[in-house]
Amino acid sequence: xxxxxxxxxxxxxxxxxxxxxxxxxxxxxxxxxxxxxxxxxxxxxxxxxxxxxxxxxxxxxxxxxxxxxxxxxxxxxxxxxxxxxxxxxxxxxxxxxxxxxxxxxxxxxxxxxxxxxxxxxxxxxxxxxxxxxxxxxxxxxxxxxxxxxxxxxxxxxxxxxxxxxxxxxxxxxxxxxxxxxxxxxxxxxxxxxxxxxxxxxxxxxxxxxxxxxxxxxxxxxxxxxxxxxxxxxxxxxxxxxxxxxxxxxxxxxxxx
Numbered sequence: 001x002x003x004x005x006x007x008x009x010x011x012x013x014x015x016x017x018x019x020x021x022x023x024x025x026x027x028x029x030x031x032x033x034x035x036x037x038x039x040x041x042x043x044x045x046x047x048x049x050x051x052x053x054x055x056x057x058x059x060x061x062x063x064x065x066x067x068x069x070x071x072x073x074x075x076x077x078x079x080x081x082x083x084x085x086x087x088x089x090x091x092x093x094x095x096x097x098x099x100x101x102x103x104x105x106x107x108x109x110x111x112x113x114x115x116x117x118x119x120x121x122x123x124x125x126x127x128x129x130x131x132x133x134x135x136x137x138x139x140x141x142x143x144x145x146x147x148x149x150x151x152x153x154x155x156x157x158x159x160x161x162x163x164x165x166x167x168x169x170x171x172x173x174x175x176x177x178x179x180x181x182x183x184x185x186x187x188x189x190x191x192x193x194x195x196x197x198x199x200x201x202x203x204x205x206x207x208x209x210x211x212x213x214x215x216x217x218x219x220x221x222x223x224x225x226x227x228x229x230x231x232x233x234x235x236x237x238x239x240x241x242x243x244x245x246x247x248x249x250x251x252x253x254x255x256x
Contacts, residue, residue: 070176098150117151131167146184149226
């Protein structure tokens with residue numbers, strides 16, 4: 001079985017400067033060592049991408065999966081999505097607002113985890129009230145790991161989790177709720193799904209409070225980050241010292 005495929009979701013004809021820089025930097029870091037596939041809606045004009053990335057491979061899905069965040073969530077909660085990649089052990093979701101600092105995919109693919117994403121420092125809590133947790137067995141659960149924008153997923157185990165908690169998938173589908181929250185919450189309730197703890201996840205990727213996790217990890221940079229220009233862009237600039245001035249000028253003036 002092949003190890004890891006990288007999936008880059010796109011949904012518009014061309015990327016903005018920060019997205020373009022992030023993707024170009026990530027692909028340079030990866031150096032062509034792993035198979036890579038762009039995914040997006042049917043009918044998307046690919047001319048700008050094909051000019052910049054000659055020979056790019058593209059897999060189209062129904063346009064409805066890319067016109068809104070709920071539509072995208074439904075795609076990544078679809079068993080059929082993971083079935084397409086069963087010839088790989090892992091898939092890496094690399095959204096265009098994510099950036100890789102180093103290629104540690106082989107290291108992470110050797111770990112026992114079935115899903116790894118940047119941590120949520122304050123956690124996200126929901127009441128699970130479906131399937132085996134229906135009615136009086138409803139359970140309030142808090143997740144601290146799971147951001148899907150830069151996430152590594154063991155294909156067969158993600159598929160099994162969707163099958164294990166089909167009633168919850170139905171609720172997420174109806175509401176268009178976050179697909180990464182499903183894997184984090186339901187993965188934590190599964191009898192056969194392994195998630196890292198918060199600190200271990202921060203060594204894979206950071207999003208919220210990156211300087212906090214950087215300090216906790218003794219100054220060790222993660223493999224990458226998601227929404228890096230939205231949360232503490234000044235922190236990420238220190239890890240990306242060769243960022244072109246034209247890209248620097250696109251950064252927000254202050255963190256949110």
